[in-house]
Ligand SMILES: *[C@@H]1O[C@H](CO)[C@@H](O)[C@H](O)[C@H]1NC(C)=O
């Protein structure tokens with residue numbers, strides 16, 4: 047073969063190759079922009095620290111056992127047969143929205159079985175729907191886990207991490223290393239048991255004498271899931287490492 051032709055073909059191939067690389071890079075860069083509008087999703091933060099109102103009140107709405115599945119196809123349990131066809135997770139959503147509007151709380155505490163693992167193949171989707179009304183309200187909220195939250199696609203650590211990143215959430219995975227270090231006298235750091243052990247301080251009303259003081263300390267502890275104890279199927283509870291942390295943090 048004429049060496050000139052080979053050289054020419056190589057160049058043609060190189061140019062073609064370069065074109066494909068550029069085209070691929072271009073497509074990739076377009077696909078990397080999240081939600082198609084070049085904006086990167088950032089967690090919305092509540093005003094911190096949490097504070098009492100100037101009338102001296104701090105209202106907490108506690109919500110437990112939503113047992114959320116995946117929305118309108120997840121039917122209600124324990125309703126009358128006549129209600130069954132018209133009752134789903136969306137009723138829970140409606141109820142939560144209504145109660146938030148009616149009570150206008152300063153803080154919402156979700157205390158477990160927020161989602162119902164066996165009713166959803168996708169824990170993330172279920173969490174987003176279950177906490178949707180709280181995220182839309184802009185009211186700071188926190189959550190811990192029950193014994194059903196982890197029964198689908200996320201384990202307890204993943205669930206708490208995810209929940210800590212949701213809009214207006216002040217949930218935390220676990221105390222900081224410093225909190226753990228202080229919890230262990232004698233210098234040995236032991237790992238705290240569970241996921242979702244943290245505390246949240248509530249300060250005095252803005253502009254008041256107590257504006258710079260924490261007046262209320264809300265503690266959240268992971269009481270675990272199911273366990274076997276002496277051959278019986280039962281529930282886990284608060285463990286020694288958690289009590290140690292509680293004692294030095296309180
Ligand atoms: C990448 O972006 C193109 C153009 O916007 C779109 O047609 C394609 O479906 C996207 N591919 C993926 C995997 O998202």
Ligand SMILES: *[C@@H]1O[C@H](CO)[C@@H](O)[C@H](O)[C@H]1NC(C)=O
Pocket residue numbers: 125129132133134136137
């Ligand atoms: C659930 O919501 C639907 C639609 O608003 C309503 O018709 C139904 O009565 C509700 N069911 C229960 C048990 O509250």
Ligand SMILES: *[C@@H]1O[C@H](CO)[C@@H](O)[C@H](O)[C@H]1NC(C)=O
Pocket residue numbers: 253254255256257258
């Ligand atoms: C609280 O701290 C701020 C900022 O340091 C200060 O301006 C304010 O006077 C303090 N308020 C009280 C009641 O101590």
